[in-house]
Amino acid sequence: MKMSARNMLNGKVEGVTVGKVMASVKIRIEDPNMITAIITQESVNELDIKEGDVVKAIIKSTEVMIGKE
Amino acid sequence: MKMSARNMLNGKVEGVTVGKVMASVKIRIEDPNMITAIITQESVNELDIKEGDVVKAIIKSTEVMIGKE
Amino acid sequence: MKMSARNMLNGKVEGVTVGKVMASVKIRIEDPNMITAIITQESVNELDIKEGDVVKAIIKSTEVMIGKE
């Protein structure tokens, strides 16, 4: 399946913190960039997301802001 | 000002397409990763965003999804 | 690829309106429900989205609100 989401960054999971409803997943996309993804605890279970997994961080382009000095 | 948004990626603007209300900004964060940011035409004007600018792509962590093969 | 996004609704494209940067896509998921998706003009082109296409409307669960009478 091809997706309309414009941003797909390859990375490796470096940490997972699971709460009752939500979970935080740390994805190293390359040094020094780390992405934090907040997804449901249910998704972490169903996709069996764990340290060392090769994953994609997917972001709809309307969700990206720009900062400029 | 420090921001709660967890994801800030350094990049360089490689292209800007401006419509009447919205604009698309292409940001090279590093080879081979390109980020597309959809922001307002007004923001492009006020921040004077143009090709070659050094910028940050900023993403709230609740907006990041994960894909896994 | 499996995705963390919890909501995937099967539907058929009933209309596409394309602007310079953004596009509106009408997806019939079943009578009487129609979904409007605002995606980039670039995505419409790359995925060649047109009337009659069978597609999925994908929504991260943190983006869903609830209304109750």
Added chain:
Amino acid sequence: MKMSARNMLNGKVEGVTVGKVMASVKIRIEDPNMITAIITQESVNELDIKEGDVVKAIIKSTEVMIGKE
């Protein structure tokens, strides 16, 4: 009050999981489609959302992505 949000899907609550801050609400919109909504625990309390409730799942159209085989 009329809302700008384009997507309102009628459904029935089939499950609620409440954490300290967030809550997950499962809404059956029709077979076989289930919607997961992540809202605040506070909203679940204030709207008294519980199994069997008739509700609307509300989604801003800029939050909808499209997948196509």
Added chain:
Amino acid sequence: MKMSARNMLNGKVEGVTVGKVMASVKIRIEDPNMITAIITQESVNELDIKEGDVVKAIIKSTEVMIGKE
């Protein structure tokens, strides 16, 4: 209908810019605060949003970030 969205700010429309797909609406919530809402051109038409209208700006709490000096 009661909504799960936690943030509803009363304001008055001070300007509307309409593109082919999207529209920008400026809402004065009180001096000196102005809210910019990007909604569909279709919503502006259906709700007949125009200068002087008394409206609510509605924001899901997961979409709010915090900045601190």
Added chain:
Amino acid sequence: MKMSARNMLNGKVEGVTVGKVMASVKIRIEDPNMITAIITQESVNELDIKEGDVVKAIIKSTEVMIGKE
């Protein structure tokens, strides 16, 4: 750093509820308006967000909906 996000509202923190992954922050922007921001527990810690802090609530304009009677 200047940001593309169009909406920055000055306020004071009136309450913080911290869960394992997410946190809810109540920000008084002026009477009678209160903003609820759901951010990560990690952000609350790193920015040391606590009652009485002067902060900005930051909202991308694509995340704002409009309601009209």
